[in-house]
Structures are given as structure tokens and as C-alpha cells.
Amino acid sequence: MSALAHIGGSPSGTSTTAAPEPTKxxxxxxxxxxxxxLIWLLVFFVAPLVQLATVSLQxxxxxxxxxxxxxxxxxxxxxAIVEYWPHFVRSLLFAGLATFFAFVLAYPxxxxxxxxxxxxxxxxxxxxxxxxxxxxILRTIAWRQILSDEGPVVSVLNFLHVLPGGHxxxxxxxxxxxxxxxFLPFMVLPIYxxxxxxxxxxxxxxxxxxxxxxxxxxxxxxxxxxxxxxAGTLLTFIPAAGDYVNAELLGSDISTxxxxxxxxxxxxxxxxxxxxxxxxxxxxxxxILALVFLYVRRYGTEELL
Amino acid sequence: MAEFRAAKGxxxxxxxxxxxTNFTAVDDLSMTVPRGAFFALLxxxxxxxxxxxxxxxxxxxxxxxxxxxxxxxxxxSRPYERPVNTVFQSYxxxxxxxxxxxxxxxxxxRGAKDAQAQAxxxxxxxxxxxxxxxxxxxxxxxxxxxxxxxxxxxNHPEVLLLDEPLGALDLxxxxxxxxxxxxxxxxxxxxxxxxxxxxxxAMTMADTxxxxxxxxxxxxxxxxxxxxxxxxxxxxxxxxxxNLLSGHVDDTDGEHIIVxxxxxxxxxxxxxxxAGSGDIAFGVxxxxxxxxxxxxxxxxxxNSIGPGTLLDVSFTGVATQYLVDVPDAGRWAVYEQNLxxxxxxxxxxxxxxxxxxxxxAFGVxx
Numbered sequence: 048m049s050a051l052a053h054i055g056g057s058p059s060g061t062s063t064t065a066a067p068e069p070t071k072x073x074x075x076x077x078x079x080x081x082x083x084x085l086i087w088l089l090v091f092f093v094a095p096l097v098q099l100a101t102v103s104l105q106x107x108x109x110x111x112x113x114x115x116x117x118x119x120x121x122x123x124x125x126x127a128i129v130e131y132w133p134h135f136v137r138s139l140l141f142a143g144l145a146t147f148f149a150f151v152l153a154y155p156x157x158x159x160x161x162x163x164x165x166x167x168x169x170x171x172x173x174x175x176x177x178x179x180x181x182x183x184i185l186r187t188i189a190w191r192q193i194l195s196d197e198g199p200v201v202s203v204l205n206f207l208h209v210l211p212g213g214h215x216x217x218x219x220x221x222x223x224x225x226x227x228x229x230f231l232p233f234m235v236l237p238i239y240x241x242x243x244x245x246x247x248x249x250x251x252x253x254x255x256x257x258x259x260x261x262x263x264x265x266x267x268x269x270x271x272x273x274x275x276x277x278a279g280t281l282l283t284f285i286p287a288a289g290d291y292v293n294a295e296l297l298g299s300d301i302s303t304x305x306x307x308x309x310x311x312x313x314x315x316x317x318x319x320x321x322x323x324x325x326x327x328x329x330x331x332x333x334x335i336l337a338l339v340f341l342y343v344r345r346y347g348t349e350e351l352l
Numbered sequence: 353m354a355e356f357r358a359a360k361g362x363x364x365x366x367x368x369x370x371x372x373t374n375f376t377a378v379d380d381l382s383m384t385v386p387r388g389a390f391f392a393l394l395x396x397x398x399x400x401x402x403x404x405x406x407x408x409x410x411x412x413x414x415x416x417x418x419x420x421x422x423x424x425x426x427x428x429s430r431p432y433e434r435p436v437n438t439v440f441q442s443y444x445x446x447x448x449x450x451x452x453x454x455x456x457x458x459x460x461x462r463g464a465k466d467a468q469a470q471a472x473x474x475x476x477x478x479x480x481x482x483x484x485x486x487x488x489x490x491x492x493x494x495x496x497x498x499x500x501x502x503x504x505x506x507n508h509p510e511v512l513l514l515d516e517p518l519g520a521l522d523l524x525x526x527x528x529x530x531x532x533x534x535x536x537x538x539x540x541x542x543x544x545x546x547x548x549x550x551x552x553x554a555m556t557m558a559d560t561x562x563x564x565x566x567x568x569x570x571x572x573x574x575x576x577x578x579x580x581x582x583x584x585x586x587x588x589x590x591x592x593x594x595n596l597l598s599g600h601v602d603d604t605d606g607e608h609i610i611v612x613x614x615x616x617x618x619x620x621x622x623x624x625x626x627a628g629s630g631d632i633a634f635g636v637x638x639x640x641x642x643x644x645x646x647x648x649x650x651x652x653x654x655n656s657i658g659p660g661t662l663l664d665v666s667f668t669g670v671a672t673q674y675l676v677d678v679p680d681a682g683r684w685a686v687y688e689q690n691l692x693x694x695x696x697x698x699x700x701x702x703x704x705x706x707x708x709x710x711x712x713a714f715g716v717x718x
Contacts, residue, residue: 246442246444248440248441248442248444249444249445249446249447251411251431251438251440251444252438252440252444252445252446252503253446253457254410254411254430254431254432255409255410255411255431255432255436255437255438255504256432256437256457256458256461256503256504256507257356257432257458257461257462257507258432258457258461259430259432262461266457267446270446270448270449271446271447271448273448
């Protein structure tokens with residue numbers, strides 16, 4: 048997991064021990080070791096990506112729904128965006144909210160695990176990881192039960208008369224709650240890793256240099272854990288933005304659909320929807336890449352090791 | 353939030369005890385460090401010296417007893433309320449801040465308007481001005497060490513605590529930093545409390561050394577005094593090396609007592625003995641002794657031991673070290689400076705005698 052904490056923070060050349068000069072044979076070995084991974088990437092990532100790109104540019108055979116011919120038709124992208132822009136907005140908004148809430152929940156948890164848990168640290172770690180032993184779909188369905196109109200959450204809120212509309216499922220709240228829950232571990236683990244690596248003496252030094260508990264946290268602990276926060280937000284935001292299971296199982300049929308749902312329905316439910324689905328996939332990828340690039344540029348902590 | 357306490361004066365520890373769940377790290381320790389002194393707490397690892405330091409810093413609270421600076425009782429106050437700063441063993445520099453911001457951290461927290469200027473002035477003192485814009489990870493160990501010193505010094509603490517600050521440096525750099533720290537201390541005139549397990553470092557740098565063992569101070573004093581006249585067996589062996597021989601006081605002879613040990617009657621000045629009667633351990637430093645191929649005779653009676661068997665001779669350039677097995681007196685070490693080339697004619701297995709100047713022997717509690 049610690050490798051994830053390095054996203055955006057490469058160990059730049061500050062090592063004091065000079066690496067030994069790589070020999071010719073060492074260089075060959077490195078390439079040989081890379082080979083299986085490269086082949087894997089080529090077959091299962093690059094090839095499908097190229098295939099998807101060609102599909103996104105295909106045109107429908109007029110009069111034969113479901114048949115396409117090879118073409119370079121960028122109109123697919125236009126049609127996809129015109130039809131699905133609200134889905135894009137929702138995807139980014141829900142993923143952003145889920146990332147925010149996951150951060151708010153994860154940071155205190157990771158902090159407690161790193162500094163306060165003592166012998167309970169292992170148990171807490173298992174609690175964070177344990178949900179992975181159950182299917183993602185099953186856990187999301189369980190959330191439907193938890194948030195259902197007859198369930199404990201809604202009953203209590205309705206009893207207190209603080210829930211406008213009277214239910215949570217079929218609303219964006221349920222979708223964001225599901226996303227937050229499902230990606231929480233991806234936020235907790237990198238933050239925990241970066242806090243756990245921090246020398247407690249550095250935090251003591253904050254106190255020694257006239258910073259009280261809160262100031263030490265603000266000026267020392269939090270900045271030191273930024274690589275973990277950065278990794279955690281990326282690991283949460285990226286899959287959350289592309290997710291369709293939570294919107295499908297917890298959201299409504301119309302007002303809470305995300306891009307993933309659009310892609311899914313174009314692929315599996317709409318006859319002749321392949322090019323649109325492919326165009327949507329590429330657009331989503333481009334949007335996320337652009338956002339991540341800007342985010343890492345802004346908050347990247349490269350010097351921080 | 354409690355206020356910063358601007359105390360001035362000597363650092364005083366009064367009957368300080370620190371107990372953890374299953375052991376006592378510091379046991380009823382009392383000491384006074386005069387204002388402006390360079391004070392070393394010396395002891396093996398686990399002797400409680402770092403715990404003592406952390407209690408002065410406020411990073412630990414004593415189980416009982418008081419920590420004062422001048423008349424101000426600091427017991428129970430938080431680290432950020434004390435006019436005390438620490439140079440940590442691992443330096444504990446803030447990795448996300450530049451060298452300058454690391455040093456300016458303390459002044460900023462105390463609301464200084466000219467924090468950056470103060471940082472620059474202190475960086476000049478430790479000769480690191482040219483590296484002010486770097487991050488700590490881009491510095492060598494010695495440079496990081498000096499940043500850590502500057503980061504503490506910039507606050508003009510009443511007491512500066514140094515927790516094995518040179519432990520991670522190689523020997524050459526250690527020597528340089530010892531001189532450097534001593535220079536800085538003289539220049540700023542602050543009280544330095546230096547924790548170390550390196551007896552040579554403690555003796556080189558400090559005006560006063562306190563030797564700690566098992567949570568207590570064994571002996572405290574100027575390095576020369578401690579070395580010349582150790583008062584306990586522990587100090588005799590921890591600070592340099594000693595030939596020690598257990599015996600008991602047999603008789604007195606004017607200014608001397610006669611110690612009976614290993615079939616010898618050894619003379620010891622009363623002023624150099626920890627006890628005037630009963631059991632005593634007779635000691636003499638290896639470099640204060642001389643080796644003889646023949647019995648030094650009556651002239652050296654009381655100030656010599658032998659015959660013994662020479663076990664080992666090692667030539668170290670400056671000196672020759674002899675290891676002698678004296679029956680019932682154990683193994684004795686003799687270091688002789690190589691002034692006299694003719695003398696190097698002893699071989700392992702030879703029968704030898706050892707003598708010393710009566711003024712160099714000492715007696716410690718057994």
C-alpha cells in the first residue's frame with residue numbers, strides 16, 4: 048500500500064548513497080523483468096483501448112440498426128455530450144462529494160490508527176480491509192437495506208422530522224453515501240501509510256518549538272501526510288467518477304444517473320449504442336485525466352518524501 | 353491555552369522520579385545546572401539520561417519531583433510553554449519545509465514579525481546561509497545536524513537540550529561538530545544540556561559531567577576531576593578504563609591508608625579514598641602505571657603489584673598496551689607511552705611487575 052502513497056511524490060534524486068553503475072547484464076535483466084508486464088499491458092490495455100477508439104468513431108449502417116461500418120465520425124462525441132452532459136456533471140459532483148466525505152471520515156480514522164490505537168491497530172486495520180472479502184455488489188445492496196424507507200436510518204430521521212421528502216434511496220444522498228462507503232478504504236490506507244511513516248519525533252519537535260496541539264497538526268502533521276491525502280483522493284475520485292453500480296442500486300431511474308450508467312445502457316440496452324458508449328468512455332477518461340493533471344500540478348508534493 | 357513561561361536562571365531538578373509501568377527510568381534525581389554551563393549527562397543506554405532530558409523539555413512528565421528554571425516551577429507545563437528547546441537525536445527536521453522555514457518555525461509560532469530575518473541570522477551562525485532554500489532531505493547528515501541546532505538556537509531558549517546530537521555522524525564530522533557546538537555555546541552563552549553515551553564527547557565538550565547509571569547520578573563534576581578521582585566503580589570503568597582490585601582497609605599510616613588485597617599491602621592517600629575503613633576497591637588507571645621486568649623492590653612497596661604473567665603486548669604506535677595476569681588480582685592493563693625504545697623487550701609469558709605513582713591511585717566503594 049505504501050507504493051500508493053507515493054503517487055505524485057516520486058522519491059526524487061536525493062538519496063545520499065550513489066547507486067552502483069548498472070552493468071550491461073543488469074540492464075538486460077531489467078528489460079526481461081519488464082517484459083511480462085509490458086505484454087500484459089499491450090494485450091489487455093493498449094489493444095482494447097485502440098479497439099474502443101475505433102468503435103467510438105464508427106458510423107451506423109443506415110437502415111440496419113446494430114450494424115456499423117469503419118469511419119472517422121467525431122459526431123459521436125458531440126451526440127454523446129449533448130445527450131449525457133447532465134450525467135457528466137453528476138458523475139464529477141457525486142465523485143467529488145464522495146471524495147470529500149471519505150476524506151473527512153478517513154483522516155481521523157487513519158490518524159487514530161497511526162498514533163492512538165496501540166495494540167488495537169491490527170484490529171482496526173482488519174476492520175478497514177474486511178469488507179473487501181464480500182462482493183462489492185452485495186455490500187451496495189446491503190446499503191439499500193440500511194437506507195430503505197423501513198430501515199433504521201430513515202425511520203429515525205423521519206421520527207425527528209428532519210428528512211425532507213421522507214426517504215433516502217432513489218436520491219443523490221444514497222448514491223453519494225454508497226460511493227463514500229465503497230471507496231473509503233482507498234482513502235484510509237494511503238493516509239494511514241503516510242502518517243505511520245512520519246517520525247513521531249518530528250511531531251514532538253512541533254510542540255518543542257512553541258506550537259500547541261492544533262497548530263502542530265496544522266503546520267506539521269497534516270502537511271507531512273499530504274502525499275497520502277493526494278493518493279487517497281485520487282484513488283477515491285477516479286473510480287467513483289466512473290462508477291455506475293451505486294447509482295444503479297441506490298439511485299433513482301432518472302435524476303441520479305451517472306456517466307457509467309449512460310455507458311452501460313448504451314452498451315447493453317440500446318441497439319446500435321456502441322459508438323456512443325465508446326465516445327462516452329473516452330470523454331470521461333479525458334475529463335478525469337485533465338482534472339487529475341491539474342490537481343497533481345496544484346497539490347503535488349514532489350519534494351516531500 | 354496556558355501561557356509561555358519566560359523563566360530565567362539555573363536549571364534545577366528536585367527529587368525527580370519517572371516510573372513507567374514496569375520499571376523506573378529516573379530514580380529520585382536531584383541536580384542543579386548553573387546558568388550558562390555546558391552540562392553533559394553521560395551514561396549507557398537505558399540509564400535514564402534521555403528520559404531526564406525529555407522531562408526538562410516537557411515531553412514527559414515526572415511521576416514525582418519538580419523541574420524548575422530559576423524560581424519558576426515548570427512541572428506539568430507543556431513543551432510549548434517552556435523556554436527550552438531540543439535538538440533531537442534524529443534531528444526531526446520538518447521534511448515539508450525549507451531550511452529557512454524550519455529555523456523560522458519557532459519564532460513564527462511566538463508571533464515574531466521578523467522570523468525570517470532571525471532565521472537567516474541564526475543560519476549564518478551555523479554557517480548554512482547558502483543552503484537556506486533547500487529541503488532537509490537535500491542536506492548531508494552534518495548539515496541537517498546544524499539546521500537542527502539552528503532551529504533550536506534561534507529561539508534563544510533559557511536551556512538548550514541536545515539528545516545525542518552527534519550520534520549519527522561519522523567520527524571526523526563528530527570531532528568537527530564537537531568543536532563547533534562548543535564555539536556556538538561560548539558565543540551565545542546559553543545553558544546547554546547534552547545527553548550522550550560517548551565519554552570522550554562528554555569530557556571534550558562539557559564543563560560539568562554527570563555520570564548516570566540505573567536512573568541515578570553516580571558522580572558529577574568537572575571532567576578532569578571525574579577522570580582523576582572517580583568515586584564509584586561504575587564511574588571508574590565507564591569514564592576511561594581502570595584496573596580495580598577489591599580489598600579492605602587494614603591500617604592507617606599518616607596521610608595514607610593501607611589496603612590489603614590479593615596478598616599485597618597497597619598504599620592509598622586518605623583524600624583519594626571513598627572510604628576510610630572497611631571494604632574498598634583499589635584502582636589505578638592503565639596509563640598511570642609502568643611495567644618492570646624485575647621486582648621494583650622496597651622503594652615501590654605499596655605502590656606496585658606483582659609478579660604477574662604478561663599475556664599480551666600490543667604496539668599501537670603512540671603507546672604499547674600490556675595485559676598482565678596477576679595471581680588473585682585479575683588482569684591488569686598497562687599503557688606505556690613509547691618514549692624509550694629499549695623497554696620494548698617483553699614477550700608474552702614473561703614475569704613482570706607493575707608500579708605507579710602513589711598520587712595516582714584511588715579508592716572507590718566496592
